[in-house]
Amino acid sequence: MPFAVHVLGLAVFAQGTSEFMLSGLLSDIAGDLHVSLSAAGLLTSAFAVGMVVGAPLTALTGRAWPRRRALLFFLGVFVAVHVAGALAADYGVLLATRVVGAFANAGFWAVALVTATDLAGPERRARATAVVVGGVTVACVVGVPAGAVLGELWGWRSAFWAVALVSVPPAFALLRAVPGGRPGDRDVPLLSARTELSALVRPRLLLTLLVMALVQGATFCTFSYLEPLVTRVTGLGAGWVPVVLALFGVGSFAGVTLAGRLADTRPKTVIGLGTAGLTAGWAALALTAGHPVAALALVLLQGALAFGTGTALIARVFQQAPEAPTLAGSFATAAFNVGAATGPWLGGLALGAGLGFRAPVWVSALLMGAALAAAAVLRSSEPSAAGVRVRVRLRARRRPAPER
Template sequence: MPFAVYVLGLAVFAQGTSEFMLSGLVSGIAADLNVSLSAAGLLTSAFAVGMVVGAPLMALSSRTWPRRRALLVFLGVFVAVHVTGALTPHYGVLLATRLVGALANAGFWAVALTTAVALVPAGLKGRATAVVVGGVTVACVVGVPAGAVLGEQWGWRSAFWAVALVSLPAALAILLGVPGGRGAGTGPAPVRDELRALTGPRLRPTLVTMALVQGATFCTFSYLQPLLTRETGLGAGWVPAALALFGAGSFLGVTVAGRFADARPAAVIAVGMTALALGWAALARTAGSPLLALALIPVLGMLAFGTGTALITRVLGLAPGAPTLAGAFCTTAFNLGAAAGPWAGGLALDAGLGFRAPAWVSALLTALALLLAAGTTEGRRSRAGERRPSAEATGARRRP
């Protein structure tokens, strides 16, 4: 595996830490900037919106740049907005930095995914994708808890400074390790050709499937704390441990999926989604048992991010004619799920269905993803059967 691929994973680690760390910092931000908790929570929403909108826009705006330049520009903007956020005393400025930082993060993700798979031979594309996505899982295990500790000890601004500092060695390594050109070919494919490649009958359902799987993941993940403390009966001190278990399982899932997604992507996705649907339902049913809940959490993290990695590999493999936009649409689908999942879980909670309801919603979303994938496969087989000539017809054409 080229060193540059691991460098991209390091940068994604810093950016993933920034994306998720506010869950442990909102109280400090609200108090310091004299705003409400809900206003502080909008900082997370702004980041999600920036990721969804920014991925295709940033990928298009940088499509004529060499990959190394694009990665350095996006990472440089990301560092600058975190320094600004750490210094500003104004909520409005901080909100703007979260939006701009998300745009830069989305652009980096889109370019990083396509760069990673371009740097390796065909048989290693799944592993390269796993290394990049693994940066997010390491952020969940290490970066987010570390940001919470920094915020507790030295204030929320110290976490912003830490993200900026961690990004600097990644920028230097990209400068030294990522090739400066665009790779094979004389230039970017026309935008119209890339958009046409993204409208294939197999690609669109795969992107929707990815959004549904990620929606299921973040639906329960976002409300894991009330589930554990109010249904399972665990103390608040167990919540960081449970989150770390989920992150550790996610890292394992990404690693394992990276080794098998190239050879049998359809099998990895089908098995992963089936196990996920059963797993979310099992968590909802057994949430009252601390032992069973804590045992299921890392397994669900492994299945969720392993399946997600295989889906990303699948999208990139289905869209070789869209080298710029394929990674961008993966990023958009991922973050659409990350935004819609918590919303759906919140609706279930507001309806008075109980703290287990988000896990049931996750099971439902994964079941919908399974039905969509199955329908797509059946439709593809039907079309192939229609195109295949019958034995009688073949024989008739051969007879004089």
């Protein structure tokens, strides 16, 4: 795997840490800036919404830029807004930095995904995607807990400074490792934005994006409410919460790594088994959450299935829209974050309705049921290899015989 792909994964690690670290810093931020806890929580929602809106907008803006320039620009903006966030004395300023940071993160993600798959080659597309997505899983295991520790020791601003500092080495590495040419210089000319957008409204691609959003919605619905599930249903103490979160992260990293090796050759199998396993796994967790051993094992398994399936789906998006790589990456990023924003909201509605602390897990199972149905429709709509061979033979028979 090219060195630049691993550098992209390191940059995504810093950005993933920023996206999720506020869960351990909200009380400190609320107290320091004199706002309510719910207002502090909007900082996370603002980032997710910024990712959804920013992914296609930044991709359209920077699609013709040299990829190295685009990556360095988005990463530079990301560093700058975290410095501004660390210095912010006003809630409105901090909220603005989260939105701008999300736009920069979305733009970086879209360009990073297509750069990684281009550098790795079509035969290793899923493995390259796994390295980039793996940065998020490492952020869940290492970055987010480290941010919480920094917040406890030196306040929430230290976590923002840390994210900015961790983002600097990848910038220098990208400057040397990523080619500086414009998209389309080597193989085919850059297509118009209208042509690329038309490639992204194909029914099969839209179904793939829907499955991705549903999978991530199910994942983050339960992940967001693991703490009350573990402490109030499973019966484990508060000290077990970091362990459970780390288990989920370890499973996620393992799933991304395994999917990266399998999805290049068996993408339909990985997606099919992943969606089925996630559906059954969330239902099983809802039923067995009161048993610690079963709950811990299922958290590990579901982390692996969720991020492994997500990696295969991202690679599938690029396979289905090869003529629109940057915009395809942006749509995949947007779908991921639609799920990340919608899932916790639906889980919160279920909790607010008084359905109990297992309710978000049941919501995850229902979302995965919908994803499983959409994946089945997607699979049935794709032509089989036998059908493709028949059509090729028919076309060959229709060709006129050459004149003698």
